[in-house]
Amino acid sequence: MTELTDSLPVRVEGLEINVMHDGVVIYQHDHKKIHYLNHTAGLVLELCDGRHKVEELAAIVAETYGLAQSPHDDIITCLQDLRTKELIR
Amino acid sequence: MLAGFTDQGVDPLTCSETIRILATQFRITSNIPELIERLAYVTQRAEQDLPVLEHCEISVRREDGEYRISGGDGKKDEFELSLSTAFEAMFGRLHDLAMRHFADHIRIHAASGFGRNGMVLLVGEKWSGKTTTAVHLLLEGFEIVGDELVLLRHGQAVTFPRPFYLRHSAIDLLPKLGGITNGAPFVHSEATGKLIAIDPIKLGRHWRIRSAPVRTVVFLEPNHGGTSSMSVCSKVEMVRRVLGQSSAPSSGRTDWVADFCSTMNQADTVIARMGDLASATDLFRRLLS
Numbered sequence: 001m002t003e004l005t006d007s008l009p010v011r012v013e014g015l016e017i018n019v020m021h022d023g024v025v026i027y028q029h030d031h032k033k034i035h036y037l038n039h040t041a042g043l044v045l046e047l048c049d050g051r052h053k054v055e056e057l058a059a060i061v062a063e064t065y066g067l068a069q070s071p072h073d074d075i076i077t078c079l080q081d082l083r084t085k086e087l088i089r
Numbered sequence: 090m091l092a093g094f095t096d097q098g099v100d101p102l103t104c105s106e107t108i109r110i111l112a113t114q115f116r117i118t119s120n121i122p123e124l125i126e127r128l129a130y131v132t133q134r135a136e137q138d139l140p141v142l143e144h145c146e147i148s149v150r151r152e153d154g155e156y157r158i159s160g161g162d163g164k165k166d167e168f169e170l171s172l173s174t175a176f177e178a179m180f181g182r183l184h185d186l187a188m189r190h191f192a193d194h195i196r197i198h199a200a201s202g203f204g205r206n207g208m209v210l211l212v213g214e215k216w217s218g219k220t221t222t223a224v225h226l227l228l229e230g231f232e233i234v235g236d237e238l239v240l241l242r243h244g245q246a247v248t249f250p251r252p253f254y255l256r257h258s259a260i261d262l263l264p265k266l267g268g269i270t271n272g273a274p275f276v277h278s279e280a281t282g283k284l285i286a287i288d289p290i291k292l293g294r295h296w297r298i299r300s301a302p303v304r305t306v307v308f309l310e311p312n313h314g315g316t317s318s319m320s321v322c323s324k325v326e327m328v329r330r331v332l333g334q335s336s337a338p339s340s341g342r343t344d345w346v347a348d349f350c351s352t353m354n355q356a357d358t359v360i361a362r363m364g365d366l367a368s369a370t371d372l373f374r375r376l377l378s
């Protein structure tokens with residue numbers, strides 16, 4: 001977790017991000033794989049440009065969704081999931 | 090008698106049939122009258138509002154105890170040892186040649202029809218009742234045009250024309266079919282059992298294949314023995330479900346998932362739990378009117 005907290009996560013190349021009314025469909029061209037994300041995970045993925053640390057991602061998500069508390073732990077879980085899916089590094 | 094020909098020599102091509110499949114007009118010639126009769130028996134007669142882009146000559150000849158299938162640009166001759174396998178090979182060739190003009194299209198395994206100024210797709214897993222539902226709706230006056238394959242590109246869909254193949258066991262569920270299935274063409278296989286070929290024209294319906302935007306996507310779930318119901322399905326969930334019943338364009342077009350997602354985003358997406366067909370009729374009438 002510490003490793004993720006201090007990292008600057010970045011999306012892998014070759015992702016096609018399709019924003020739907022109720023979520024996001026990601027097509028990974030290289031692997032011909034399709035992933036289904038909710039809007040929050042889709043937003044986190046879009047923000048993974050190598051310039052935002054976890055704290056900053058949490059702040060942006062909190063502001064976007066009007067959250068009173070920082071969703072720090074949820075962002076960590078989300079990043080772990082995105083990494084497992086090989087969508088970020 | 091001409092030199093080189095004997096009484097057992099090559100017969101002239103004696104009969105022919107013309108078939109339209111989407112943008113291709115086929116002329117099939119054969120020295121086997123039985124093959125042409127069989128062809129007329131199982132092919133569709135749908136009106137097709139697409140421009141003819143290609144005329145194609147196919148021949149099937151019996152020669153020296155085997156069957157030669159030839160014709161179609163870039164296609165090698167094929168040889169078969171029985172009329173049945175020759176017929177299948179010829180049909181496969183027609184399908185391949187017709188599909189060459191739709192290489193950029195996503196293939197969706199779905200029944201299809203028209204409603205709300207566009208196309209409605211009925212998608213579902215195997216045994217979900219797509220054909221039974223399609224034939225039922227056809228009998229109830231809906232404009233249903235296919236039970237098997239839809240081709241999609243840039244939000245526009247077109248139905249691959251073929252007769253509806255209804256499981257023999259489903260006939261009892263569709264009393265309005267009356268005696269139409271008596272003597273109707275059928276195919277039989279280990280996997281599916283007996284399938285009756287249903288021609289919408291013989292049911293008194295206007296059968297017109299045309300391209301149209303996809304307005305409604307219905308995913309069928311069986312609810313045998315229960316009543317039918319419908320609920321809205323999320324777009325992402327519908328993408329996941331329908332992609333499982335779809336194939337990427339054979340051309341390798343890379344933007345096909347975006348195309349697919351855009352189509353689902355713009356359509357009404359509904360899950361139909363299919364119980365009794367009578368209650369389903371009203372639900373579909375409300376959905377598509």
